[in-house]
Amino acid sequence: MDELDERALDQVAAFFSAFAVPTRLRILNTLRLGERNVGDLAQALGTSQANISKHLALLARLGVIAKRARGTSAYYHIVDPRVFDLCDLVCAQVGRRLTSEIAARDALLRSARPRTPRRARPSRP
Amino acid sequence: MDELDERALDQVAAFFSAFAVPTRLRILNTLRLGERNVGDLAQALGTSQANISKHLALLARLGVIAKRARGTSAYYHIVDPRVFDLCDLVCAQVGRRLTSEIAARDALLRSARPRTPRRARPSRP
């Protein structure tokens, strides 16, 4: 059971790491619009074909996307759109974090300039 | 806007990478039970105190956990339990993947032994 737990933990970590790379997030975000082949993705994301191919292979190995060979081209598509629930959750978390960060920075600035809550600005001549 | 998008993407990727390491998943899983200090976590997870401290600092920097200093000890706790929704989603994905993998392996075995859908087993004497 400890052994199994270890395996499962590695699997979960691997799944998370699939989403831990900006390029892969961009790939998934593009595939959200529909099936794309390797070359188009490479051009769209501004990186090499080899790089895209490697990332696609990894995502396919994890079962996040699937390949459909058509002639010499390989079209990839999202297998289970539930993966976007993941991204939405994280985006929400990041969003909250950013707003709280801004609030904190704001409070800091306010406390640095402690006095005179600035009534009206003098009008420009 | 492209610049902002890039920043946001990095943030999201960083958030995912926080969960992409088995040790950090174990930390979060332990903190799920309640507040813990560094030494206890190190002992519970069987790793060095320095390692745990580093992981905790990272998770705290991302806003996933928070520190409460008490004497010379530092107690950490989950900030927003919604992070476990994330883990549950991924665990479900991994679970589905494992079952489909088993099914595929099963089908492979069945096709390797192609004939005789094996009616009844001879009864044991």
Add this chain to the structure above:
DNA sequence: TGTATTTATCGCTAAGTGGTTATATAGTAG
């Protein structure tokens, strides 16, 4: 005061990986 305890940080190493270029493979068109 000094001693013990707890945590944070530094320096380091080994391993993993995202990116590149170059090459191999496999379809397609002529």
Add this chain to the structure above:
DNA sequence: CTACTATATAACCACTTAGCGATAAATACA
């Protein structure tokens, strides 16, 4: 068959990082 196109893979580099031990810093306790 040859040339071309699209993808996958290999070799490599640069960088990050998970882990360790050692040490510093801070607090509690005698």
